[in-house]
Amino acid sequence: MTQPAWIYARFSSMEQSKGHSLERQLTEGRALIERMGWEHSPNRELADEGKSAYTGGNRSEGSLLFDFEQKAREGLFHNGAVLAVENLDRLTRQGYEQAVDLLRLLTTNGVTVATWHDNQIYEAGKRIDMMKVMSIILKAELAREESEKKSIRIRASWSKKIEDAQNGDKRAMTKTLLAWLKRDDETLLMSVIPERAAVVNEIYDWYISGRGLPWIVQRLNVRKEPSWAIGARNKGQGWNTAYLHKILTNRAVLGEFEPMSRPRAALHEVTKGIVIPDYFPKIVSAEKFNQVQQLRAQRSSWGGQATKTMNNLMSGLAKCATCGGNMYFESQQKAGRTTGHKSRLDGRPLTYLAKTDRSYYRCNSARRGHTCTNKTRIRYEMLEGAILDCMFDLAMKDTTFKPSDAEAKLNLSIGEIQRSITLKQDQIKQGSDNLLEFFSKSLAQRVAQLEAGLEADEAQLATLTKQLEIERGALRPEEDSSLLLAARNALNSEDKEDRYLARVQTHQSLTRLIDQMYCNSRGETNITLNNSDVQIHIAPDGRTSLLVHEGPDGEREWNPDHEAAE
Template sequence: MTDLPPIRSNTKPAYIYARFSSAEQAKGYSLERQLSTARSYIESKGWQFADQMTDEGRSAFHGSNRDEGAALFEFEAKARAGHFKNGCILVVENIDRLSRQGPKAAAQLIWALNENGVDVATYHDDQLYRADASDMLEIFGLIIKASVAHDESEKKSKRAKASWDKKYEGIAAGSKKAITQNVPAWLVVTPEKDIIEDKRRVAVVREIFNAYVEGIGLHTIMKRLNERGEPAFSGKATSKGWSKSAINHVLSNRSVLGEFATQQGKHIPVVYYPQIITLDLFNQAEAMRATKSKTGGSSKSQGNNLFAGIARCEHCEGPMGFIRDGGVSRYTTASGEKKVYKSKGHSYLICDAARRGFGCDNKAHTPYRVIEAATLQQLLWATVEEQPDTSNPKADAIRSNLDAALHNIDLKHRQIGNIIDSMAEAPSKAMAARVAALETEIETLQAECATLQKELAIESSAPSTFDDLAELRDLTELLESEDEDIRRAARLRTNASLKRVLDHMTVDRTGKFVVMSMDVGVWEFDRTGQRIGGQAL
């Protein structure tokens, strides 16, 4: 290491790197302090300031400030690509800001930067690690400093973990006091550390859940909120409004049920936050999300295609696309007058791959209205006299797997009890090892049970086939409503119900289409919508 002599400003540009890893440092203006001090330091040395880089909320102890997307990652990549081959200076507060992963990682980083023309200056101790240095004392000094920084970080990490563990134990014991100001966006923390509802935001969350369960897509919900100027939950003045990902985050956030998750994502099985959504409504939304993830389909849909995410090509098994011809035509008469002609147009289903010329020859344009009318009419006719069927095969299968897992847990507990009884008479290391192995197996089974219980709750909350068919009957008259909002909502809800009722729908190159529901029946229709085969189940 050497003291830093002034360098003429026209020789090497100086880049500032600042980083912090925690919200507490952010509130303490860590970045502003680092950047301001670094600028002053550069001026005192007579160097030429080139640019500054920051990594907010990234840990050097875990190395996330060197992951792809981080500012330091980009700087390293430029250095390795020869961007600084004519030399530059990287100015940081201390080695800790670059790496706390131990002496080896820190030395490798500094060495790699030096090898690519980058001097590293630390203003905290006024040291310079030169790219052209040959003094091994610099490397030894760097290793010692990095080792001390790593040890200190490890101590801090352990102290922080112990502190958080104590807070989590309090929550598990029933405490409902806030342990941090960071709570779900629809809640606020009082000066007394009580967690209470933000009434307006809670109403927005409930609106999102209710709309989604009714079949309204993410895009439409997003558009509604933005059009009426509903503030997004980011709380930032620069917020660009609601996005589909933000709405999806609300729908998947179990905090609405009052559940609390640790920083590592582990759920503590108590109601900690105020519960603002019922478990049944949450599970209905989860069932809807599961349906959409399996079938796909655009959330921007206007509801024109009731079979979006359902109809597939008989030949390539790819999705059938919805197209419409006609529309607006503009032309000029012999006298030079410009005219506009609006035709009603016709809608068709066509294999999307064939339409794009991508490996399928099923170019049949099957009239959409024919498919819609024939399918809905057949579904409703087949169930007019049907009695409610409360069975749920999927839920029954999950329940069976859950019962088996619980039975296995009980058996393993009994095995442990028998081994412990035997150990009382003749203890052995083999028996102790077997008990440990059984306990591990029980933990695995308990995790499996937790997953199955969630799946069962979601499946049980999904509407039955009878419920969906009843909804289809109720919505039929609204599918062609003159009120655009009513029509669109009815068609989106119908699409959501059809995704649950229909298991299979294909269209071949002759325009023939097959519709199958494992709970209702299977039917075959020709291009005109005439039924040519199939039966009710």
């Protein structure tokens, strides 16, 4: 019976994908299988691209070799199989222990391992003789030492390049650059590819205008915008939402460079904790980038059919005053659709063409028969109209909204953290000086605790600083008011696309302007606004009234009609 054979090919860095390493390994593997008379299939060609055998990345979860090992452990190859590989160091470069253990794992579970570079076959179910074991040990240790030396050289080289970049060197570190940059081969300086930078800004502008990632992907692919994927295999796959996500969140568009590293056997890269500003040419303004980040956070709760059509402008805002849970948007009929019902007189089936939309807000907990007792339904169309009329009226009054105090609060928090960092640094220096004069175990522990606290403070400072940048780039209340007024006429446009974009823009503005919105069991809705002393009360019949309540020190005394508190 002919044994089925698998080919395993691998290379360590994505830089090598530009060469012919992968195709060469696969070609030579096919030739070996044909020469030996084993059974070949393209489905049994395993290629781990950009997986290091020195760090063990090619044997970590998510790699093809990991899956093959798991199948061997589960006994799927007991009837016989072959794994063809160029050299054993394609499987592992972590030393002779790993090499011998992996080889024994495979051969004892029905897998014959064949290496075509040195013409060795390690047959399944047979003991590996001593001479082969010694050869494996020698080759594995040489491969590990070679990788160790190479790793040390690469780390030293990268450390020097990063240090130079921190000191103002703007030369490209590698040939692989951000997709919108190119490198001068003589000076190694980077410059912008104008047409690609224009596409990046177009993606940002589309997202800010209300477009979702799937729409942007479709638009780019329909107009045949060339993909920026690296490698012949990926070139024809077009744009995808995962890549757009990277573009919309990568601070490199602002010119920032954050060196990353991948710890041994780790699946993902981690930051080195260094940020170098103005290293790359900047292609997106800070205001545009921060506005996108705010919108991404705002849209994180989007989902379901309602947000695809944006029928529910208060999605994520409306809460039940009894339990505090979300209000459920329930659509019962759509204008223009044929609706069926039975005659009240004789029960005959009747149909009619619906002239208006009919939707309701209900407490989701009460709807599901859970713990909430608020079973009141509020007509959505009435509520939307009342809220929009009120918000449009307020938007035309320049004094309704106050400047946001979020920036001031963040500045205050940053100041406190900076003072804490300075204090800890002084205490660490004093403690270290004292340890040089006399050693104390308790003092050493105290210094270690201070260092841990300092690290936590620095991490929090970085987080707050980024939040401050986003807040500074956020729209001001008066800008949101202007956007509301600009979108007003298009909310009921006959053009489906114009109507959707207007409703997305209105939803985004309402989300930023409205602080709280509660619907109670009497059918009333109470709304508090951000950075404003105005509260909106909407009666069950849609009549609105404005409340302005301030305490003696400027604090708000009015709270939503939260029945749970009563």
